[in-house]
Amino acid sequence: MKKLLLFGLLAVSMLVACDKENGTDFPEPEPIPTPKPDESTFLKLSTNIELMDEVTTKAPISQFQRDDEIGLFYNDTCLNKKFTFNGSSWSGGAVALSSTLKNIYCYFPYSSNINAHDNIPIDVTSQTDYLAGTAIVGTSAANAEVKMKHVLSLVRVTFKKNNYPGAGHIESVIWNGIHKQAKYNLVTSTLTPIGERGSYQAGGNFIVDDNKDPIVVEAILLPVSTAEGISLTVRVDGEDRTYQIPAVHQWETAKAYTYTLTLKGGYNSPIDLEEYPIDVQHWSSFGKTDNIVLGTSDRDFFSIEPGNEGYGIDVYRNEGFMFGFLGYWMGFDPATGNMPDKWEGDFRMVLRDNSGNIVDKFQPCAIIANNGEMMKGTGRRSYVTAPAGTYELGVLFRKKGETTWIKADRKDNVTKQDLMFTIKEQTNLPALRMIQVEEEANTGVVIHKRPYDSNFNIVYTLSNRGNIALRGEIKAVWERTFDYVGHCYRPCSKRMNTTNDNTWQDEIGRVSIDLQPTVRFWHGIIPCKFPIKREYPKTADGIGYCTPMVHLYWKAESSSEWVLLRCDLDEILAAQVNTSQEEANLFLKSLNYINFQQDHWW
Incomplete structure (x- = not known):
C-alpha cells in the first residue's frame, strides 16, 4: 500500500457576498485593530486546491471548471451562499x-438543501470529490486564501495476472463493509458515518494483461481509522474471490491508497491451456537412429550417480521423461603426467537391459566438464520408446572430434539397482503440468517452508492426457525415503554419522476428483497441514541433506492403488531450443514435486 500526500496549487479570484453583520455563530480569533467605522471593507477571496500527485483514471478535482458552484458560510446570516465560477472568477x-x-467556510459541490455548516451530506455512491476549506477574514484581512482540501480518501486497486492460467476477465470489483453516507462538519472538519455498512461496485468488465499498462479501479471512499470488516470482492472468470483488507490499515483524509492484487488461480475448475502437439515422428527418431560405437580410453575416466530423485522411477512408453544424472570426469595425460583442466565433447543417456544391451537411446548433448568437478546441465528431456520392462540408465561420453563413445562407470557405492527405471505401457492415468505452493513459484530447486502448525495450500494443474472421465482421489504426501519405490532418494544417497536421519511418508492433504472427459486441464487446490513435527536431518558436520519432497498421488475410484502423478512433458517436448540454457529453462515449465521443509528447521 502506498500512502501518497496530495499536493498542488490553483489560484483563482472570486468576489463573494453576504450582508454585513456582527454575529458570532462561528469560533472567533482575538480581535485586532480595525479600520475606521465609516470605511466599508469587502472580502477579496482566492482559493487553492490540494491536488493528487498521480495521474488517476478517476481524476480528483484539480481546478474549478466553468459553472462549478461552491457554498459559503460566514457569520449568522451568510448561510450556504452560492457562488458560481465563470471560468476566471x-x-x-x-x-x-x-x-x-472570523472564519469563512467553503465547501464543494454546492447544494441548495444545505442549511447548516455541520450537516454537509456525503454520498459515496455519487463518487463526488468533496472539497472543503476555511480562512480567517475581517476588515484588516480582506485578502484571504481558502485552501480547499479533499474531504474523502481515494482507494485504488490494480491487478496482476502473474501465473494465473485463466482468461483474467474481471467482471466486477465490489467494496464490502463500507459506509456509503456521512455528514461533514465544516467547522470541526469531521465526518460522521450514517446508516449501516454496505457494498459499492467500483468497476469491472476488463481483461487483466500483464503485458499492458495496468487498469486502475478507483473509488472515493470515507476515511477509516481501521479497515476491520472491509473487504474487496472481485468476480474473475465467473468466480467470486474475496480479499480481506487488513484491520490495521487506515485511510486518511486527502490521501490515496493503492492495493495491487495478484489473481489467484480459478481453483477446482477447468482451465484453458494451450495443448502442445509434439512431433512424434521427430522424437521417435531423434538420437535413436545413429550407430553407437563403444570404445575405451586410458586418459579420460567418467563416473555417474543418480540425479533425478524427484521425478520417480516409473516411466511410460511413448511419453517424455526427464532423465538425469550427476556426472564426473577425471583426465590424465600419460605422456606428460599432467591433468587437463577441461574436457569438451558430448554425452548421451541410454537404457540397457540386464545383459548390457542398449534397448533405447537418446540424443547427444554437448557438454564441457571440469576436471574432478560435478558436471552441470546433465538433465535432458527424453522420449521413451523402450518395451515395457526394467532397465539400467547408462551414460556415454564422446570427446569432441572423435567417433567412439566411452561408457561411464558407476560412482563409488552406487549400485546397478540405484540406476534402474521401470518402463510401463501407455496409460490413460492423469498427469501433472505443474505443482506449486499457493502464490509461490516452483523451480524444482527452491526449498519452500511452512510452520509445523499452520495451514497452507498446494495448487496443481492436472492434465487429463487420456480425455477420459476421472473419478478418484488425489493426496499430497510429504516424503523422505531412500528406497526404490519411494520417489525421493536412492539408497546410495544415504550417509553415515547423521542426525535425525529419519524416513517418512506423511499425508498432508487429500481431495476428491470427479471430472468429465471434456475437461482437459483442471486447476485444483489441496488444503494442507503437517500431521507430525519432524526434526531436521543433518550430516555429521551439521548441514541438512536430502530435503523432503511433496508429491501428489492418484487413486482411481474402486481401486486401492496409489500411483505417483507423473509430469505431462508435452509442452517441453514441443519446444524448439537452440542453446543449452534454453534447454535448462524448460525444466521450470513442468514439475511433479516440491522441495519442502518445516519452518523450525531454519
Whole structure:
C-alpha cells in the first residue's frame, strides 16, 4: 500500500457576498485593530486546491471548471451562499466584512438543501470529490486564501495476472463493509458515518494483461481509522474471490491508497491451456537412429550417480521423461603426467537391459566438464520408446572430434539397482503440468517452508492426457525415503554419522476428483497441514541433506492403488531450443514435486 500526500496549487479570484453583520455563530480569533467605522471593507477571496500527485483514471478535482458552484458560510446570516465560477472568477455578490476576525467556510459541490455548516451530506455512491476549506477574514484581512482540501480518501486497486492460467476477465470489483453516507462538519472538519455498512461496485468488465499498462479501479471512499470488516470482492472468470483488507490499515483524509492484487488461480475448475502437439515422428527418431560405437580410453575416466530423485522411477512408453544424472570426469595425460583442466565433447543417456544391451537411446548433448568437478546441465528431456520392462540408465561420453563413445562407470557405492527405471505401457492415468505452493513459484530447486502448525495450500494443474472421465482421489504426501519405490532418494544417497536421519511418508492433504472427459486441464487446490513435527536431518558436520519432497498421488475410484502423478512433458517436448540454457529453462515449465521443509528447521 502506498500512502501518497496530495499536493498542488490553483489560484483563482472570486468576489463573494453576504450582508454585513456582527454575529458570532462561528469560533472567533482575538480581535485586532480595525479600520475606521465609516470605511466599508469587502472580502477579496482566492482559493487553492490540494491536488493528487498521480495521474488517476478517476481524476480528483484539480481546478474549478466553468459553472462549478461552491457554498459559503460566514457569520449568522451568510448561510450556504452560492457562488458560481465563470471560468476566471466567481460571482455571487459582495461580502462586507466584520471588524472582528472570523472564519469563512467553503465547501464543494454546492447544494441548495444545505442549511447548516455541520450537516454537509456525503454520498459515496455519487463518487463526488468533496472539497472543503476555511480562512480567517475581517476588515484588516480582506485578502484571504481558502485552501480547499479533499474531504474523502481515494482507494485504488490494480491487478496482476502473474501465473494465473485463466482468461483474467474481471467482471466486477465490489467494496464490502463500507459506509456509503456521512455528514461533514465544516467547522470541526469531521465526518460522521450514517446508516449501516454496505457494498459499492467500483468497476469491472476488463481483461487483466500483464503485458499492458495496468487498469486502475478507483473509488472515493470515507476515511477509516481501521479497515476491520472491509473487504474487496472481485468476480474473475465467473468466480467470486474475496480479499480481506487488513484491520490495521487506515485511510486518511486527502490521501490515496493503492492495493495491487495478484489473481489467484480459478481453483477446482477447468482451465484453458494451450495443448502442445509434439512431433512424434521427430522424437521417435531423434538420437535413436545413429550407430553407437563403444570404445575405451586410458586418459579420460567418467563416473555417474543418480540425479533425478524427484521425478520417480516409473516411466511410460511413448511419453517424455526427464532423465538425469550427476556426472564426473577425471583426465590424465600419460605422456606428460599432467591433468587437463577441461574436457569438451558430448554425452548421451541410454537404457540397457540386464545383459548390457542398449534397448533405447537418446540424443547427444554437448557438454564441457571440469576436471574432478560435478558436471552441470546433465538433465535432458527424453522420449521413451523402450518395451515395457526394467532397465539400467547408462551414460556415454564422446570427446569432441572423435567417433567412439566411452561408457561411464558407476560412482563409488552406487549400485546397478540405484540406476534402474521401470518402463510401463501407455496409460490413460492423469498427469501433472505443474505443482506449486499457493502464490509461490516452483523451480524444482527452491526449498519452500511452512510452520509445523499452520495451514497452507498446494495448487496443481492436472492434465487429463487420456480425455477420459476421472473419478478418484488425489493426496499430497510429504516424503523422505531412500528406497526404490519411494520417489525421493536412492539408497546410495544415504550417509553415515547423521542426525535425525529419519524416513517418512506423511499425508498432508487429500481431495476428491470427479471430472468429465471434456475437461482437459483442471486447476485444483489441496488444503494442507503437517500431521507430525519432524526434526531436521543433518550430516555429521551439521548441514541438512536430502530435503523432503511433496508429491501428489492418484487413486482411481474402486481401486486401492496409489500411483505417483507423473509430469505431462508435452509442452517441453514441443519446444524448439537452440542453446543449452534454453534447454535448462524448460525444466521450470513442468514439475511433479516440491522441495519442502518445516519452518523450525531454519
